[in-house]
Amino acid sequence: MPQILVLHGPNLNLLGRRETDIYGTLSLEQINQKLNELAAGLGLELDIKQSNHEGELVEYIQQAYLNHTKGILINAAAYTHTSVAIRDAIAAVKLPAVEVHISNIHRREKFRHKSLIAAVVTGQICGFGVNSYLLGLNALKQLITDT
Ligand code: CA2
Numbered sequence: 001m002p003q004i005l006v007l008h009g010p011n012l013n014l015l016g017r018r019e020t021d022i023y024g025t026l027s028l029e030q031i032n033q034k035l036n037e038l039a040a041g042l043g044l045e046l047d048i049k050q051s052n053h054e055g056e057l058v059e060y061i062q063q064a065y066l067n068h069t070k071g072i073l074i075n076a077a078a079y080t081h082t083s084v085a086i087r088d089a090i091a092a093v094k095l096p097a098v099e100v101h102i103s104n105i106h107r108r109e110k111f112r113h114k115s116l117i118a119a120v121v122t123g124q125i126c127g128f129g130v131n132s133y134l135l136g137l138n139a140l141k142q143l144i145t146d147t
Helices: 028-042 054-066 077-081 084-093 131-146
Strands: 003-008 045-050 071-075 097-101 123-126
Touching: 003 028, 003 054, 003 131, 028 045, 028 131, 054 084, 071 084, 071 131, 097 131, 123 131
Parallel strands: 003 045, 003 071, 071 097, 097 123
Antiparallel strands: none
């Protein structure tokens, strides 16, 4: 089964406990469960990681390449707006990648409008709540099938 790396960035381990008006009430574990259910239906296997550390996220992206992972679904959270290192890692591994965000980053504070990752991923999905992840995984499945 094609393997997909799902990467959650900093503070997403707090989902469902704080800022529920912006990020919803589901916990990260519940989101991962939904992703695993969808993946089973799509015939994909997920390797799901969360880290609060930029370097660790870079390591996961590099390992994905070495493990012959077929695609990356990433919510880099705040690092979306700051991390050249994560951007360079995604560009380096040249894997199909979809950037997702729970909130619509373009309707929020100005500093969230810029994604350093957007230019090196295949596409970005944001603003659909937890559904952004599910839409992103469907998009990745299609990308992998097409290539
Ligand atoms: O909308 C998204 O998915 C974001 O990637 C979430 C990030 C934010 O920095 C991005 O601009 C947009 C923040 C994730 C923090 O998640 C929390 C969850 C619960 C409580 C506090 C933070």
